[in-house]
Amino acid sequence: MYGIEYRPVDFGTVLGLDDAKEILQAYLRQDQYDPAYLFAGSHATGKTTLGRIFASSILCENRKEDMSPCNECSSCKQFLQGNHPGYIEYDSALSSNKENVQRIVDSLQYEIVTRYKIILFDEAHNLSKEAKEVFLKQLEKESNIILIFCTTEYDKMPETLRSRCIQFQLHEPTEQNVCHKLEAICKHKGFEYESEALTTIVRATGRHYRDAENRLRQISFLGPINQENVKKATSVYVEEVIALLLNLSYDLSKALQLADFLVSKMNIKMIYNWILCILNDTIKRSSGVSFSGRYDELLKMMQKQYSSAAYEILDYVLSRSRLNDITLFQSDLLIIHYKFLCDALAPKELKDLSKKENLDESKSDDSKNESDQGGKSIKDIHALPRGHREDAVREYRLSRRKEGTDDTLNERVGEAWGPEEKGEKAPLIHRTEISRKEFRKVLEGTLDDKT
Ligand SMILES: [Zn+2]
Structure with missing residues (x-):
């Protein structure tokens, strides 16, 4: 030990x-x-x-x-x-x-x-x-x-x-304290390691020195201390949790599929802890704190999609989350999704778009035609009576999502579902042409913009 x-x-x-x-x-x-x-x-x-x-x-x-x-x-x-x-x-x-x-x-x-x-x-x-x-x-x-x-x-x-x-x-050690300790052990033992993998170990073990050290030892038997091996040993599916959060605002069935998958791999308390961690880090990132590697790319997606809504989701999760019941966990997800649909979460996002559309409309007739062809505009949606609005908002968010780029995360997390589930999973909303190799490059930040 x-x-x-x-x-x-x-x-x-x-x-x-x-x-x-x-x-x-x-x-x-x-x-x-x-x-x-x-x-x-x-x-x-x-x-x-x-x-x-x-x-x-x-x-x-x-x-x-x-x-x-x-x-x-x-x-x-x-x-x-x-x-x-x-x-x-x-x-x-x-x-x-x-x-x-x-x-x-x-x-x-x-x-x-x-x-x-x-x-x-x-x-x-x-x-x-x-x-x-x-x-x-x-x-x-x-x-x-x-x-x-x-x-x-x-x-x-x-x-x-x-x-x-x-x-x-005596107070609990900081994340940094425990990471330093693990790093020292890795160096002493000559383990190949990624810093972000060490952070995941520390978070998965609740910042306990002894638990983190034992987990590190367990992972070292699998090979280098990287996210892949950490995932195997700690059952922490960070990418899947992020995909769940990203899907939650517009694709409930995908979000619930991911929730089922996560519940089969991690306990509910841990899922909530990770949701909180990811929301915290998204907010920290938007205020200038730097993260590294793949995790940083994933946080960037979160930041892009949610911006200030991350605060609101965080507030909701903190005030409402139940830590150990699957039904209540799912109910929370349903409510968050509903709040998105009826504009109770992130209303600013839609208002900003609405403003932008008004500007575009006044600028040229072409863009007006475009928005006519592309379904309802935000202004139309806001004019709809309650009860009809939710579907329109869902459709609208989905169409905005299609315009936005990155569905590669959905493809990637699909891989983690294993062979049985693979056949049954819902068709992806929007497939991009990017190969797995290129995707890895995107996550590592080494993909040339022109390619
Ligand atoms: Zn002595």
Whole structure:
């Protein structure tokens, strides 16, 4: 497991958590300690790692300049081998009763080899109420025992105990923190990798260091760390989610087909998370944040089609989405589609076009004729009574969509549906002449405009 292989053993290799590190380093510099420390934070935020480094450094005979343990002296060696006489690590999930805890505290009481004795309680919220009371008594005594509690459930630690601890609330790492870590592992292991593939891994594992590292290891067995292999290992179908969003404004049946496909591959919560990620990134891109490679091209399509409507869809998804029910997920899609049809989403898009059409009409009679031939104009649509308007808007959006260029995404995601579904899938609305090879070039941004 990479989680263990790449677990930091000094402050320098712990990514993020700068505030907590600074305070711990200050304690070590003064070499004076409080009797109890509490590290709280969600799954895999580095609580136990930081607690261990702190403990190991307290015991170290020859600390480094940044107050990290040297990892070379006899104390550090014993610590790393897990047999330091002054250090006990206790998984509170295994046995949480009072007697066990009392026994551990007592056993260190009579240990005289080291100056400080440290007990680290992992998952400390699991300790029984009586066991927690043992600590309260212990903390009232003058002693050279240092207690370190690590917990994912801060609220389950009694207030009386919390208030006697120096507390650290550790926050989740940023996407960048975890990406850097994966990148470092790839470089160290000599893996071939794409940065955007690493980002996908990080997002698919909810920014958890340990989960992301394990997933990376799993993918490395498949070959290079690229989107293709990441897709196989993480069941994250980013392109399909984007295609779903793009189709949603004008082609409900295609959108629902994609939704069915996605539901068969990912859980609903993850689909919603990706919808949010993609909408966020579309908005970020339109305000100048840069993305790279294929993902950037896909976001560009989103930006082109939705512009400011991305905010509105985001707002809707945030206020309405249910995280784990297929029927409700589909209902959400139907409602979003309906909102597009009756102009409740992205009305600006149609209004702008309407303005443009008015200008064109006044400019020349030719364009008027064209729009007469090409079906209803926006002005006509707006004049229709409610109930008749929806079909006209759908038709209109579809015709605008045909004029717009890129249906290659639909073709591409069609490939992912597998042989059985391929025969049954709905006919594509508009096929372009572009070959798969050329399409790849478009996505990579290397296709010459003239070709
Ligand atoms: Zn040392």
